[in-house]
Amino acid sequence: EAQVTQNPRYLITVTGKKLTVTCSQNMNHEYMSWYRQDPGLGLRQIYYSMNVEVTDKGDVPEGYKVSRKEKRNFPLILESPSPNQTSLYFCASSFRRGNSPLHFGNGTRLTVT
């Protein structure tokens, strides 16, 4: 089954404790992206990657890191989480064409206390 898999689904952590949210897709998509969803703000892009070893900042990259060592994986790293990073996070992937729809994971709800 074609899918984007994120783990974990729920995560509660404390300020400053490094964490990683994993994302994997099995559709051979070149493009992968991370979004955060906050009430009233829709989805805002954090980072994206157009292919292996190619990553770039989205609209809200501060406090986040990513890597793309393999085509299928695109982990999101929070080196020192803060409470303002409490949010719902989505990973998405697609073929690298403007009319290619994004496929989303089921989300990771992160709470930073």
Next chain:
Amino acid sequence: AQSVTQLGSHVSVSEGALVLLRCNYSSSVPPYLFWYVQYPNQGLQLLLKYTSAATLVKGINGFEAEFKKSETSFHLTKPSAHMSDAAEYFCAVSDPGNNAGNMLTFGGGTRLMVKP
């Protein structure tokens, strides 16, 4: 820069009534336009997309949307609401000329509630 405005963060309709969710965009070039739906505790799923072919686009679950260039709108409609349509809906736009891949700008979302 592109932007998307969804009028009404919450819309409530009765079962069987018309659903109308509004989306207006700004873009310097004719864009690609998308509607996504998010059910509780799930990721976003594509409902339909406009990519410069027919201006009236039909999607899944009986939804459709019409691209109106003069009004810079892409409103989502369904003739008769069903309880299972209760979800959050997102309009999104991308620039066909953007060489940075599939860069979508999302609206703030509209939560649709369906009353029995």
